[in-house]
Amino acid sequence: MLPYEAPLYFCGIPFTARQVGSKLRWLLGAGEIRAVLKGVYVDVRVPDSPELRASAFTLLVPPDAIACGRTAAWIHGIETTALGPSEQVNLQWTRDSDDTVEVAGVRVTSPVSTTVELAMQLPRPFALSAVDAMLRAGKADRWAVRAASTAYEGRPGIFQARQILYYADRRAESPGESWLRLRLLDAGFGRLNLQTRVRGPEREYRIDLAYPEPLEDGRRLGLEYDSDKWHSRPREEARDERRRNELAALGWHIISVRRTDLWGRYPALELAVGSYLSQQPRLPRRW
Incomplete structure (x- = not known):
């Protein structure tokens, strides 16, 4: 270099x-x-910046193009991991949109309209992670998005969008947490607490997803999404194991979930959670 x-x-x-x-x-x-x-x-x-992304977009589209869908979300600053399985965002644009904003001189569908489109168009796991990411970034307000979705009644995908917008939560801190939450909701385990704080004698812990009600053994159940990027090295794995042991001493069962656990077809995750909650999971999965 x-x-x-x-x-x-x-x-x-x-x-x-x-x-x-x-x-x-x-x-x-x-x-x-x-x-x-x-x-x-x-x-x-x-x-990287929204301005850079907007400039790149202009090199591939006509001058009157309006960025929409995944491309609009990407220009607004959302990472591609939340938008789909590809590392590169699909190019989406239109000439027909009244609800637009300008980013570095480029017309882009507004954050609210973009969020509704994502909830309608993306496969369910990515629809939720994308909407969560838009809310977390402060690009859109959940209630404003819900209100805007009423203008899309009768369009393809609006039934999915209503469900995704009901599940969406700005407290999800990564796409993996959103995907994990959706799997548990689809299995019929009910709503979870996000970013649950647990006070220990020397420090405070934060659990990604938790069922705060005591189980039959008196403990509580928490789940954490451990990404390969931050949880795959021996030192990181040892740190995670130590943390799980410390939480166990505070009365928590912790299930560590990796990407491969989320995307496989075998319902090991649902069965494990169901055994703790004494519930039969709703199967087969919807994704």
Whole structure:
């Protein structure tokens, strides 16, 4: 990679593949540029921002295009993990929208309209994680989104949207927590508490999802989504195990859930939670 003092490629402005031609593969291989959207790149030293995303969008669409759906959410600052399984957002735009805002001079559907669209259009797990992310980022208010959804009555996806907007919660701190919550709701286990605080003798703990009512053994049940990014190294796994033991001493059963536990077909998670709650889970899963 070039020394940091070297000039930014294209002055740090996003550019398309045809602007660098055959040099593109070399620049990517050397780690000097990165993709912003499919076919649009920028110098790796340029920080991500809504302005950068909006500029990249303009390189791929007509001048009168309005960003909508996943692309609008992405420009508003939502990470792609919450929007779908791909690391790159799908390009979505329209010429027909009355509820728009400007981001760096680019017309984008408003956060409220975008949130309703996400709840209607995305597969259920990603619909919930996307809506949770919009609420958590302060881009939209839950009640404003619910009110706006009434204008979409009769459109495809509105039944799903009503359910997703009922489940949505700005306290979810990651897409994984949203997906986990949806699986438990789909299994018929009822609403959970989010970010439950537990006071210990030396520190305070926070549990991602919890059923606060005592179980038959007098303990309570908590679930935590442990992402591969922050919970896969030996030191991190040892820290997590120590934390679970400390919470056990405070009267909690803690179920640690990884990404592979969420997306497999076998209902091991539902069966485990059901055994603690003394409930039969509702199966098969809806996703």
